[in-house]
Amino acid sequence: MIYFDNAATSWPKPPGVAEAMVRFLEEVGANPGRAAHRRAVDAGRIVYEAREAACALFGAPDPLRLVWCKNVTEALNLALRGLLRCGDHVVTSSIEHNSMMRPLRALERDGVEVTVVRCSPQGVLDPADVKAAIRPHTKMVALNHASNVVGTLLPVAEVGTICRQRGVLLLVDAAQTGGAYPIDVQADQIDLLGFTGHKSLCGPMGTGGLIVGERVDETQMEPLVRGGTGSRSEEELQPGFLPDMCESGTPNAVGLAGLGAGVRWVLAHSVGAIRAHEVTLAQRLIEGLQSIPGITVYGTLDAELQTATVSFNVEGMACSEVGLRLDDEYGIMCRVGLHCAPAAHRTIGTFPDGTVRFGLGAFNTAGEMERALAAVAELAAAAG
Ligand SMILES: Cc1ncc(COP(=O)(O)O)c(C=O)c1O
Numbered sequence: 555m556i557y558f559d560n561a562a563t564s565w566p567k568p569p570g571v572a573e574a575m576v577r578f579l580e581e582v583g584a585n586p587g588r589a590a591h592r593r594a595v596d597a598g599r600i601v602y603e604a605r606e607a608a609c610a611l612f613g614a615p616d617p618l619r620l621v622w623c624k625n626v627t628e629a630l631n632l633a634l635r636g637l638l639r640c641g642d643h644v645v646t647s648s649i650e651h652n653s654m655m656r657p658l659r660a661l662e663r664d665g666v667e668v669t670v671v672r673c674s675p676q677g678v679l680d681p682a683d684v685k686a687a688i689r690p691h692t693k694m695v696a697l698n699h700a701s702n703v704v705g706t707l708l709p710v711a712e713v714g715t716i717c718r719q720r721g722v723l724l725l726v727d728a729a730q731t732g733g734a735y736p737i738d739v740q741a742d743q744i745d746l747l748g749f750t751g752h753k754s755l756c757g758p759m760g761t762g763g764l765i766v767g768e769r770v771d772e773t774q775m776e777p778l779v780r781g782g783t784g785s786r787s788e789e790e791l792q793p794g795f796l797p798d799m800c801e802s803g804t805p806n807a808v809g810l811a812g813l814g815a816g817v818r819w820v821l822a823h824s825v826g827a828i829r830a831h832e833v834t835l836a837q838r839l840i841e842g843l844q845s846i847p848g849i850t851v852y853g854t855l856d857a858e859l860q861t862a863t864v865s866f867n868v869e870g871m872a873c874s875e876v877g878l879r880l881d882d883e884y885g886i887m888c889r890v891g892l893h894c895a896p897a898a899h900r901t902i903g904t905f906p907d908g909t910v911r912f913g914l915g916a917f918n919t920a921g922e923m924e925r926a927l928a929a930v931a932e933l934a935a936a937a938g
Pocket residue numbers: 561562625626627628651653654698700701702727729730750751762
């Protein structure tokens with residue numbers, strides 16, 4: 555069995571994640587921030603320690619400017635819906651996930667103007683094109699850090715510099731890079747960082763967050779939902795301070811206990827070491843796939859310029875059949891089709907059929923690359 559669907563969600567989780575969740579359920583169990591008894595205090599500490607761990611990973615100075623969300627989709631919706639108003643202009647790229655594109659398209663109906671900057675067919679974004687797209691009423695540039703289809707890394711730090719020069723906010727969707735590629739919100743000049751817990755941060759599903767930088771005026775931010783926060787209980791109006799103003803309702807404390815353990819595992823192993831391992835695997839995979847007759851590999855074909863997500867097609871075989879046969883005959887689990895990113899497939903020229911996507915992760919091995927390459931070679935030979 556080979557798990558190559560880490561771009562969708564990581565598996566296995568490192569030691570400590572499941573244990574932290576079981577420990578929360580069996581030994582803590584209380585509602586964080588809702589009472590002063592010892593169990594509630596313990597629960598609050600666990601949630602706060604997860605906040606500190608995520609901020610340490612992303613170089614964010616203030617844990618209280620991290621808003622927990624249930625995933626990056628919610629984080630992006632909070633940033634976009636919370637800050638953009640009728641008449642504002644936002645710049646995005648042509649290789650975004652629908653988690654970015656759908657809220658933006660909905661905001662267009664509310665009078666927000668959206669410019670989509672085209673990436674090259676390899677998924678490369680030229681920062682000069684972003685600069686040229688910025689107008690006087692541009693409020694935000696919103697980009698994913700890496701494509702979930704071809705893995706291509708976007709030049710967020712360069713765009714960050716441009717945004718600072720032009721007084722524009724930079725929102726980054728780090729779904730594919732959080733825990734797999736170094737991110738420092740201060741050095742990269744990222745104002746809003748959305749992340750999801752269940753991919754390379756090694757946490758469970760149902761966890762994610764939005765880091766809100768100092769340049770964002772939270773008093774101008776609309777929460778997605780309002781309700782009980784455990785703070786200012788005497789008031790019927792929503793609190794106006796972070797993170798409480800955006801964290802209504804009981805949080806997924808069990809999940810955050812697991813996420814905290816996952817992020818601490820990433821910190822202990824270092825993103826640099828995880829990245830180096832994944833680059834080695836991805837480069838071998840890219841080169842091996844390219845050497846098989848009948849295989850088209852998409853993207854830059856340089857593992858240093860992308861995450862460990864590799865998209866390809868087998869000539870003469872639909873990607874859905876490739877996926878089924880890899881699973882049935884070789885025990886290889888991957889994802890095929892459009893990967894919730896139709897714009898990205900239009901950009902690389904694979905719409906509407908899509909691609910076969912191998913999403914590698916920290917626990918994949920060099921031996922698995924060889925077994926997968928042998929399997930793809932057999933399918934390609936059969937198709938040809
Ligand atoms: C680039 C990108 N953005 C957003 C998402 C959505 O992630 P989630 O479902 O955890 O919100 C994904 C997940 O596949 C992704 O790869």
